Every structure is written in C-alpha cells, then in structure tokens.
Amino acid sequence: MRVVEVTAYGGPEVLRMARRPEPEAGDVPGRVRVRLRAAGVTMADLRIRAGLYADHMGDLRPPFVLGTDFAGRLLDPAPGEEATLPAGTRVAGFVPWYEELTGEGTYAEVVQVAPEWLAPLPDDVEFPSAASVPLAAITAHQGLGLAGLPAGATLLITGASGVVGRFAVQLASAAGLRVVAVSYEGDESELKVLGAKECVPRGEPAEVVRAVRELVPEGVDGVFDGALLSTPALAALKDGGVFVSIAPDRVPASERDIRVEFERARSDPRLLTDILQKVGNRELITRVADVLPLEEAAEAHRRAEAGHRPGRIVLMI
Structure with a gap:
C-alpha cells in the first residue's frame, strides 16, 4: 500500500x-x-x-x-x-x-x-x-472539561481562527461561557456567529493581553491556549484562574494560584459519535x-x- x-x-x-x-x-x-x-x-x-x-x-x-x-x-x-x-x-x-x-x-x-x-x-x-473533526473537536471538548468553568465565566480562546479554536468557541458558547476570541483579521464576524462575544486581533502576546485587559480589566477566568502562547498568556488571567494548554512543550509554570492543565485528547467513542452527529445536524460547524x-x-x-x-x-x- x-x-x-x-x-x-x-x-x-x-x-x-x-x-x-x-x-x-x-x-x-x-x-x-x-x-x-x-x-x-x-x-x-x-x-x-x-x-x-x-x-x-x-x-x-x-x-x-x-x-x-x-x-x-x-x-x-x-x-x-x-x-x-x-x-x-x-x-x-x-x-x-x-x-x-x-x-x-x-x-x-x-x-x-x-x-x-x-x-x-x-x-x-x-x-x-x-x-x-475528531482530534480537534475532542481536544476542545475535553480541554473545556478540564477548565471546569461555570456558565457566565469568561474564557479567552487563543488561536480561535484555527480548527481546535473554532470548536472551542462553539462548545464554550453552548456551555454558557462568555468567549473572548483571539482571531485573524477578517475572521471576527464568523467567530461571533459561532459564539464569540468579543474578538481581539492576533499579534504579539503582550498586545493580545493588553487588548483582553481592556475588555476584561479584572482578568479572564480561564484561557484555552489554542495558539500555544504559553507563559505570556497567563497575564490575561485573574488570580486563581485556570489555563489549559494543548501542547506538551507549551505548558507554563503556575503563578498567582493559577491552575495549569495540559490536555491531550483521549479516545471516547460515545463523545465522538455525538460530535459527528452534531456535525451532520449542522449543530457544530467544521x-x-x-x-x-x-x-x-x-x-x-x-x-x-x-x-x-x-x-x-x-x-x-
């Protein structure tokens, strides 16, 4: 073959x-x-x-x-x-x-x-x-589960224009989270249709953090790091927040009582079946x-x- x-x-x-x-x-x-x-x-x-x-x-x-x-x-x-x-x-x-x-x-x-x-x-x-669909959607779903944020909490999703990030935006919005999405220029309207409440432009990490803090002065409750920004993105979090990394070499050290988690997708046939059915029903967009x-x-x-x-x-x- x-x-x-x-x-x-x-x-x-x-x-x-x-x-x-x-x-x-x-x-x-x-x-x-x-x-x-x-x-x-x-x-x-x-x-x-x-x-x-x-x-x-x-x-x-x-x-x-x-x-x-x-x-x-x-x-x-x-x-x-x-x-x-x-x-x-x-x-x-x-x-x-x-x-x-x-x-x-x-x-x-x-x-x-x-x-x-x-x-x-x-x-x-x-x-x-x-x-x-499979790896991206399951990574997003299980990563959000690790974050464990309640409805109404604010979640920053870096790399929201990417495949994992787009699923994370949709799933987080469906869970009742306020999603702040880091997007490529021109993707803002689409990401808002998918569920983002606000978008900030992609750029240097310090610029991204500055833009997020203008929207959420007290800091976000969680970060889903689809863009692998790692340590610099911690500055967008409030004390005691949660940070979810999706790459083993981009897991930052904790500071300010921030809970740091690493997500590597795990097989779950029931979850994958449900996700694929949602894609078929146009409830999830890929x-x-x-x-x-x-x-x-x-x-x-x-x-x-x-x-x-x-x-x-x-x-x-």
Whole structure:
C-alpha cells in the first residue's frame, strides 16, 4: 500500500511516498482495519515532522508515518459497547499517535485501529469534512472539561481562527461561557456567529493581553491556549484562574494560584459519535481549507505552515 513517510526530521521536503505491506486481518490482536478515504493534517503532524518532540519519542526514529485524524470504511467488523459495526461501515476517528509511538499513522491507504478510536459516520457527513473533526473537536471538548468553568465565566480562546479554536468557541458558547476570541483579521464576524462575544486581533502576546485587559480589566477566568502562547498568556488571567494548554512543550509554570492543565485528547467513542452527529445536524460547524491527494502531503504541510488557512487541510486517499 502507499504511505507517506517522514524520512528525517526537517521541513516538508522530508515527506516521501513509499510502499509498505498492506495489513492483513488479525495482524494485531484487538485491532481492525480501515481503508482510508481522507486524513487530516494537524499542527501536531507539523511539529513532530520538524523534530520538536524528538526528545520525547522514545526509540522511535524516522522513517515513520504521520497522521491522526481519519475517515474511511471498515474492512473488518468493529465491536463496540452497544453493537458491532459491520465491515463496510463509514467511520471516522483519530489514532493516538503520540501515545502509541509505533510510527504507524494515517498518511496511508489502510490503518489498523482499536475499535474505541472510531465512531460511525453519519451519511450526510462527507469524508473530507469528517477527517477535519475528531482530534480537534475532542481536544476542545475535553480541554473545556478540564477548565471546569461555570456558565457566565469568561474564557479567552487563543488561536480561535484555527480548527481546535473554532470548536472551542462553539462548545464554550453552548456551555454558557462568555468567549473572548483571539482571531485573524477578517475572521471576527464568523467567530461571533459561532459564539464569540468579543474578538481581539492576533499579534504579539503582550498586545493580545493588553487588548483582553481592556475588555476584561479584572482578568479572564480561564484561557484555552489554542495558539500555544504559553507563559505570556497567563497575564490575561485573574488570580486563581485556570489555563489549559494543548501542547506538551507549551505548558507554563503556575503563578498567582493559577491552575495549569495540559490536555491531550483521549479516545471516547460515545463523545465522538455525538460530535459527528452534531456535525451532520449542522449543530457544530467544521471547515476544510484545502483537499490534496496523498502524494502531495509535502505541499499540504507547506500550506499549513504558510500561515492563516481557515480550516483543516485534508489528504484524499
């Protein structure tokens, strides 16, 4: 089967097409095969490829295959808590790549996954849209759960224009939080439609904090750090607030009794099923920025690194 490998740490040029044996049914006990139709390109993929996590990856070294989010069809029946999904079922999910550290990701034609990593895909959600959802939406949902803010509290969401940030805006607003969103210029109206109460422009961290403090002089109750600002963003918080980071290398030290949490998405098939159904019902909005064939994975990374792209870049397989 075709895969895209990281051949060495570096820029997008280190991504190369390769051939690997297609897995057979039962190769890995407890795993089922999915023939992929789409795979999302995440910021974590870019950071892993660049070698930013190289010191935290155990014995894993290139070549390896990147990719977490996927959408496709089951090749094997997948047992679940309530029923078995038959072969042929349209599914989406994410591979906990960083926890597994096998180097077997979703930039491939077929993947082997644990049944709890996936959920059935509603008929009215297309594969590219589905591949933009799982990791981002679950990260946002579980991160907001870690924050534990009550309705009426004020939450600053950095990186609100990004894929995780957009889900965080929608979910936080639905939970009754006052959302202050850090956005790219031109995204303000859309983010307000999604649920942001106020928007401040993206910029240097000190400028962002200054703008937030003008809106909320006493400081916000929480920060969901989708833009990975880390320590500088603590200045936007009131004493005793809560800060949620979504990258292991961007977790700030606590100060002023601020509770600091790190969110790494955990598999939850019931939650993913609910999220995908909400996407199908248009209760949650996702956006695909670009769709490229698998063999153009390097170009997908270049576009993702180039700056503001409103939505997930997806590889079609």
